[in-house]
Structure formats: C-alpha cells, structure tokens
Amino acid sequence: MPPSAEYRASTLHQELGPDFYDIVQPARFPQHVLRYRNQRWAERVGLGSLADEEWLDHFGRFEPLPGSLQQPLALRYHGHQFRTYNPHLGDGRGFLFAQFHDGQDGRLLDLGTKGSGQTPWSRHADGRLTLKGGVREVLATEMLEALGVETSKTFSLVETGEELERGDEPSPTRSSVLVRLSHSHIRIGTFQRLLYLDDTANLRKLLDYTIRTYMPQAWRDEEAGRASAFLEEVCRRVARMGAQWMAAGFVHGVLNTDNINVTGESFDYGPWRFLPVYEPGFTAAYFDETGLYAFGRQPDTLLWNLFRLAECLLPLAEQSSLEQALGAFEPALHREFTGAVMRRLGLRSKGFEQDGALAKALWTFLHETKAPFEQTFFDWHGGRASAERAAASPSANFYAQTSFEPVRTALGTFDPAPGLRLDHPYFARPTPCTMLIDEVEALWAPIAAADDWSAFRSKLTEIRGMAEACGAECPVQA
Structure with missing residues (x-):
C-alpha cells in the first residue's frame, strides 16, 4: 500500500556528500517479528497505512521508502566519552535509513536505526541490539514524551x-532492531570530527547546512556572525532539553558529546533511570563510578559539552563572540526549567519571578524531605484545585510537614492552566x-520467561493515559 498524502520524502542529508557518511548494507536477519509499532507517529508522517508485512519490509529488512534514501548511510562523528576524546566513533550499529517531513509542521x-548490523565504525562489535535494550528504549521514549x-x-x-x-x-x-524517529542526527561529535581532521571547508559546509x-x-x-548565532541557538535548545530532564526526574546516563545533537532533542537511551526521590547524586550507569553524569550534574555536563562545540567553531568565529553565545545557556536553563515545572503542575504562569519562586520552593521540599518525586507532581497537578486529592495521597504525611508550607502558600496564588483535565480517570487513581528500574525489570521478566508481552502493552496504554490526562506532550521546537 503506498504512503498517504501526508508522506513527503527527502534525501537532504546526502547533499553533505560522502565525507560525512559511509554507504552500508543492513544485516540480514533470520526472523522478523513485529513487537512495537508507533502508529501515532506513523499516521503523522504518512506511513500509517502500511500493512504489518510492509512495515517489516521497510523497518526489518530495510527496503527503501519511496523517494527517500536508496542506501543506508552510517554517519561519521567523534566524541568525548566520559570526557576522554575518542576519534574512532561513528554509527557502529546503526545508520540513517530515511528522511521525510513531519505531516503537521513540515520539519x-x-x-x-539501532542494531541494524556492522558498519566501518563497529570496531569488532556485532552491530546488534538486544531485545531487552530495544524494550527499554521504547519505555524511555514513551515515558519521556508523555512527561x-x-x-x-x-x-x-x-x-x-x-x-x-x-x-x-x-x-x-534475544536480538532486535529498532528504528527511531528524530529531528536530526547531527551531533556535537559531528563537528568535533571535522575540527580533529582540521577540515575547515567541511566544517563550514556542515555549519551552513x-x-x-x-x-x-x-x-x-x-560567517562569524552565523557561527555565533548557531551556537547561541544550540545552547538554548540543549538547555531546554536539560531543564525538561530535571523536571521529569530523568537521568540520561551517558552524556557524551556524541549523544548530544545540535537540535536539542534527547536520544540514544542506554542506562537511563528515573528518580524515586530527589537525589542530586543519583546515577544511571553502573560504570559511572565517579558520578560524572549524575542527576544533579546534568546541566553542568551539558554546558561542558557545549564548550566543546564552541571550540569546533573557533576556525570560523572569534573566541569572544563564541563565549558570549555560550552565555545564553544558563538563563535559558532557568527559564525552561521553571516552565517545565509549571507544565508538570498544570498551572497558569504568573511570570518568571513568581513561577520561579514556586519551582524553588517545590525543589527545596523534595530535597529536604525525600518525598516520592513523581507522586508529588501527581498529587499537586492543578495546584490548590487538587488539595483534597493530595490530602488522601499515600504521601499526605509529607504535605503535613512544615517544610511543605512554602509550597502550599505558593500554590495558593496560582490558577489551573486552561484545559486542565482533573476529571480524567487517571487522577482517580491513588x-x-x-x-522506576524495578518496574522496568518486572515488565521484561515475563517477556524473557514466557514471551508474554501483556504487561508491556498494558504499560504503554497506561503511559498514553497519563499523557492524555496531563496534556504534557512537549510542544515542538521551532
């Protein structure tokens, strides 16, 4: 069945030329069993009409989509991994398979892909993805989108x-192959590679593209002006991403420069975690022995990565103008964090100063009391309109403490946001x-033991219900 009218294919990345990628062949797999299909986004990009077997042809066997890339492209990049530079990176178990435009906004x-086979950058690895790794990425992306x-x-x-x-x-x-939909796969590490190679011509080409x-x-x-303007825009976008992680209680786990794309979109989920309670030192990766990428250090780490991007632009702009552009990060982080907290609480903004005072009071409460992180946002979604519901919460004892009084006082000055849905069945639950990690393991256990996917599917339905109730799906960035 051909794609619908919303489908608008592209091959734009090819315009960068062969210095930026390697043409590769996808692995041939012995089996193709569809475990997850994102029908919501398939409809949005014009691929919702594909039958399941056609879906497997394109996203399991990697037959080209009409009008898009005719051969997969393994992208080239370098990066700092735990702050040690690695010039031997690149798409080692994935490739750019296709491009097209968003049917709603034209982006x-x-x-x-992830797990689609070996490439020139595999470095003796098998180029594969475990099924558990694929399941974990589905859960991460669905949960984060809903938050x-x-x-x-x-x-x-x-x-x-x-x-x-x-x-x-x-x-x-067990093995799997995953396909992710992203705004871009151009990373800070894509720029770093060109600086390392002293390839100013392609650096300029990448910037302008x-x-x-x-x-x-x-x-x-x-040129110098657009290099600085570009860096400033990337700073704002990356700050927005980091602020959203913090408000969601999310720890990415591996904030290497090759895992930060310049469009400011979170991606590539390995050892991620969500906070049980507010804990700045909470880490996601067992191998992060020093806590470099701990929850509370994520903003500083993102800024460190942005400094590495600024270094890449030194052949094109003056250091002083790039330093000025980097100054956009901190105010954007504070502004975006406050906005994300207000959205999570379902409240109408009263301006940055008052919104920020509420966010600070809430953060102090969560830090001091170790009240359950997500339960607190759930109980007080809608502010004072949810006071009775919060009083019946399993966390009610936390809200009776004097440390909550600044939060209660601040909440009392805000009105619910337009379109608040406290009557949704989601808010009738306790x-x-x-x-949390134990829940992820519990969802995987029946799949591993008996190929039972019912708990996994039920969880996805639950997440969609939360998203519908909270109206929290992130507005698209310009």
Whole structure:
C-alpha cells in the first residue's frame, strides 16, 4: 500500500556528500517479528497505512521508502566519552535509513536505526541490539514524551531471531532492531570530527547546512556572525532539553558529546533511570563510578559539552563572540526549567519571578524531605484545585510537614492552566504512572520467561493515559 498524502520524502542529508557518511548494507536477519509499532507517529508522517508485512519490509529488512534514501548511510562523528576524546566513533550499529517531513509542521525528520548490523565504525562489535535494550528504549521514549520532554520517538521494534552474547545481562539473549524517529542526527561529535581532521571547508559546509535545514533563524550573511548565532541557538535548545530532564526526574546516563545533537532533542537511551526521590547524586550507569553524569550534574555536563562545540567553531568565529553565545545557556536553563515545572503542575504562569519562586520552593521540599518525586507532581497537578486529592495521597504525611508550607502558600496564588483535565480517570487513581528500574525489570521478566508481552502493552496504554490526562506532550521546537 503506498504512503498517504501526508508522506513527503527527502534525501537532504546526502547533499553533505560522502565525507560525512559511509554507504552500508543492513544485516540480514533470520526472523522478523513485529513487537512495537508507533502508529501515532506513523499516521503523522504518512506511513500509517502500511500493512504489518510492509512495515517489516521497510523497518526489518530495510527496503527503501519511496523517494527517500536508496542506501543506508552510517554517519561519521567523534566524541568525548566520559570526557576522554575518542576519534574512532561513528554509527557502529546503526545508520540513517530515511528522511521525510513531519505531516503537521513540515520539519525534516530522520529515521535512524539501532542494531541494524556492522558498519566501518563497529570496531569488532556485532552491530546488534538486544531485545531487552530495544524494550527499554521504547519505555524511555514513551515515558519521556508523555512527561513533556523533547525526545526521539521509538518508531519500530522488530525481534530478529539471533542469540547475542553480552557481558551485562544473561546470555545468550534475544536480538532486535529498532528504528527511531528524530529531528536530526547531527551531533556535537559531528563537528568535533571535522575540527580533529582540521577540515575547515567541511566544517563550514556542515555549519551552513545545519543552519539552513534546522534553524534558519540563526542565518547571518557574515560567517562569524552565523557561527555565533548557531551556537547561541544550540545552547538554548540543549538547555531546554536539560531543564525538561530535571523536571521529569530523568537521568540520561551517558552524556557524551556524541549523544548530544545540535537540535536539542534527547536520544540514544542506554542506562537511563528515573528518580524515586530527589537525589542530586543519583546515577544511571553502573560504570559511572565517579558520578560524572549524575542527576544533579546534568546541566553542568551539558554546558561542558557545549564548550566543546564552541571550540569546533573557533576556525570560523572569534573566541569572544563564541563565549558570549555560550552565555545564553544558563538563563535559558532557568527559564525552561521553571516552565517545565509549571507544565508538570498544570498551572497558569504568573511570570518568571513568581513561577520561579514556586519551582524553588517545590525543589527545596523534595530535597529536604525525600518525598516520592513523581507522586508529588501527581498529587499537586492543578495546584490548590487538587488539595483534597493530595490530602488522601499515600504521601499526605509529607504535605503535613512544615517544610511543605512554602509550597502550599505558593500554590495558593496560582490558577489551573486552561484545559486542565482533573476529571480524567487517571487522577482517580491513588498513585501515578512511574517507570522506576524495578518496574522496568518486572515488565521484561515475563517477556524473557514466557514471551508474554501483556504487561508491556498494558504499560504503554497506561503511559498514553497519563499523557492524555496531563496534556504534557512537549510542544515542538521551532
């Protein structure tokens, strides 16, 4: 069945030329079992009419989509991994499979893969993805989207019938191939590679392509001016992403420069976690022994990464102007964090100063009391309109403490946001939808033991109900 009228294919990334990617062949898998299909986003991009077998042809066997890339492209990049520079990176188990435009707002979107086979950048790895890793990425992206975080979307997950050996989970383990939908796969590490190679011509080409394609408002006729304007725009977008993580209680886990894209969209989920309670030192990766990427250090880490991007632009602009552009990060972080907290609470803004005072009071309460993080946002969604509901919460004892009084006082001055849906069945339950690590393991256990996907599917339905009730899906960035 052909795509619908909303489908608008593109091959724009090819215009960068072969210095930026390698043409590769997808792996041939012995089996193709569709485990997850993102029908909401498929409809939005004009692919919702595909039958399941057609879906598997495109997203399991990787037959080209009409009018899009005819051969997959493994993208080239470098990056700092735990602050150690690695010039041997690149798409080692994935590739850019297709591009098309968002059917609602016209943005260019990428379909990228994970687990689709070896490439020149695999470095002796097998190029595969475990099924558990694919399931975890579905859960992360669905939960983050519902919490209002600008994130990649898991578009497809196909089980592929291979047995994989892994050192960090029981092996042999089942295999999968995942397709993610993202605004862009141009990373800070994409720029770093060109600086490392002293390739100013391609650095200039990448800068101009990225501005024209993703942020035309940053275009300036003079090269130094547009390099600085680009950096400032990336700072604002990355600050927005980090602020949304903090308000969602999310720990990405691996904030290397190759995992930060310049359009400010969260992606590539490995050892992620959500906070049980507010804890700045909470880490997601067992191998993050020093807590470099702990919850409370995420904003500083993102800024460190942005300094690495600024270094890449030094051949094109003066250091002073790039330093000035970096100054956009901190005020954007504070502004976006306050806005994200207000959206999570379902309240109408009263301006940055008053909104910020409420956010600070709430953060202090969560820090001092260790009240359950997600339960608190759930109980007080709607502010004073939810006071009776909060009084019946499992966390009611926390709200009776004197440390909550500044929050209660601040909440009393705000009105519910327009369109608040406290009558939704989601708010009749005593506890919120959460995605703590024990829950993730519990969702995986029946899949591993008996190929029982019912709990996984029920959880996705629950997440969609939360998103519908809270209206928290993130507005698209310009």
